[in-house]
Amino acid sequence: MSKFDDIKMPDNIDEVTKNAIRRGKTKKHRHRRMNKVASILAIGWVGIFVGFPVIVKALPNIESLITSFIESALPQSHVNKLKDESNANNIVVKDENAIITLEKSVLDSQIFVASMTIESDFLKQYDENDLRYNLYANTHISIGDKDNLVGGGPDIIKKIDENKATLVVSAYVGDTETDNNIDVYINLENLEIKSNEWKNEDRKELKGDWKFYINVEKENTIEKIDVKDSVNIEDNVMTFESLEITPLATYIKLTYDETLDDKWHFGRYKIVDNNGKEYRYSQIDGHTYEGKWNIKLAIYDDLSNIESLSITPYTEDTFIESKIHNQDTIKMVTTMEQNSEIEDKIFSRDVEERDLDVDTKPAHKYEGEKISYHLDIDKERKFYTIDELIGKEIQTSKQSSVTIKDIKVDNKNTVVTLKINGDYAILNQIVLFDEDMRDTYSGIYVTHKGKWPSNTHWNNAKDEYYSSGLATFIIDKIDVNKKYKLAVPLQKEINLNKNYTMNVKIK
Structure with a gap:
């Protein structure tokens, strides 16, 4: 019996919370998608459910249950420190449009990280399943004094309920500060729903002036x-x-x-x-x-x-270049059993309407063009059910691999979560192939001259690669009754x- 089996679920909590508890009880939890947070100077963070203010207010003492079924894409060291109650701030700033809570923060000699939550009816307009848009918070972070700006957004926000969201803000501090206690100023200027397509300026905005001041004690250098x-x-x-x-x-x-x-x-x-x-x-x-x-x-x-x-x-370069139909692509490797006999194969198909931003250029204009894949694939051609794929490891080089952590299929999309093992730095696309080698992809390389046909699909690579080793991709909905192979880029031995x-x- 799970130690959480005796937790009673009040009638007044939302469905997100109830589902979290059900998953914790059954221990059959899958990991939900985490959205990327923009970074300062190439730091990659991902929004996490740290603090869980709304959920914890409803059900005290179950934060460990909630965190147990959500695998954060922040480095585990950051997660551990943010979970520490000694780093709690719990500062609330609100106006008529939003309630912003600075939950927890942590700082060492180089990096500052803080978890925040947002409650606003503005969030109701945003549907995370609509891959054409992202939800941002524009922030400024200053260290020492208000004029010493060291970092800020736009940071991508993760919704946790209809009008609630969470985000992580971060900044590189550097070696300039020597005090053990440092003043930190965070200004969240606005929330923004914005198209992620380069040609589209469509956006909605909620302006504010949500300012936070905290004094943070540095983590000691070991x-x-x-x-x-x-x-x-x-x-x-x-x-x-x-x-x-x-x-x-x-x-x-x-x-x-x-x-x-x-x-x-x-x-x-x-x-x-x-x-x-x-x-x-x-x-x-x-x-x-x-x-x-x-x-x-x-x-x-x-x-x-x-x-x-x-x-x-x-x-x-760590990727393996390939030229197909006089166009550049990269080599990929598929899911297969250990010690399988490997074939070096090229698969091509005509560009289809599903590949195109048809408002820009009708599909028939790409007649004769190809979408191609260069694969290391097992001669046996073994395909797997979705459940069988979860837990499979794909060897991407002698010293690196990816493990399929989860695959979720809803009424619109397929969400694939991968764990990167070793020094693997080129996870910028994935492809699922069914037994007919029909592809469902994210971030493909298209072998045709001029503008790449795929616009929305290129943006489906929500989370590409993080130091924590987790990556999440959103692709089109697949048929859960079929069997598949997953392909990821093959890394060159340097x-x-x-x-x-x-x-x-x-x-």
Whole structure:
């Protein structure tokens, strides 16, 4: 028997809450879709149900139940700290249009994160199933004083009820503040329902002046190591300056000569520990100072048992390019059993009306054009029911994979949630193929000249890739009675230059 079985459900709570409790009791909960929150300086966060003010007000002491069935797409370290009651603020600002609550906040030497909730009838206009629109909150975040602006929105909001929503705001603070207690100012200026199609300026707006002031105590740094390990790259110096570990993240600081070729400014880094495990990261800062680039990377995994870490910069693309019908695409890999015999296959079909923004250009104008996929696929061609797909792992390289966490099908859409394992950085599209290899896709590459036909489908990649390792995609509704294969981009194995590797001994 579940320890929550004795929870009684009052008649006055909403259906969202009731469903949460039912799921907690049965322990058969699936993870609901989380929407992306815009970031400052390439930090990727996702809106989460932190605090649950409306639900908790109705049913005290069940926050752990609610959080247990929602897998947040924030890094787990951030989730743990935001759940801590010592970080509670519970500041309410309201006017005739909205009630905004600053629930909880957390700050370390580099990053500030806060969870907020919104209650407003303005939210009733927004339907999350309408993929043409997103719901935003425009925010400004200042640290130390009101004029020291460090971050802000637009941040995408996640609805939790007809007129209630939650969001997470975040900002990169940097190394400038040394006080243990810091003043933080948050100004939420407006809510906005806006078309996510580049050509469409359609929007609805609720203006406000919802301001918050809090004094936040910094999370202590567990360890800071001055590394100072340098390598020579194309007659320029790159230096691993320092490593800092806090309860929120592990931060790596790099510097390199400003004269280094521009390709390195947009390069990537392979980060590996002494056990050979590779780590994802977010680049949270990049600026020039006194002739040098200063780069800050954040790793959100637990490194407490790691003895050493190495970092190697590289500039190669991680996707595998392919050319089909004289057009560029990328190679993908499908769901298959371990040790399957793999075929390298190309599948093409004509552009159909479902692929097109037909208001811009009628479907018949694309006659003869193709949508194509280059796949690694098992020779056996094994397909799976939706339930069978959940839990399947797709190997995307020797050191990376994705696990299918959940697939939900409602009356309009299919929501696919994936967990990224290892250093996998190119999850920008997915495709579901049925047994006839008919595709249902998000973010496809279309092999035709000129404007890509797919407009709305390109925007269906709601959540692409996050340091926490979760990604959610929305695609068209599929037939749950059929069997499918899931395809994701295949990641290229990178040939690293070992002379560029920098190291730090942690223990």
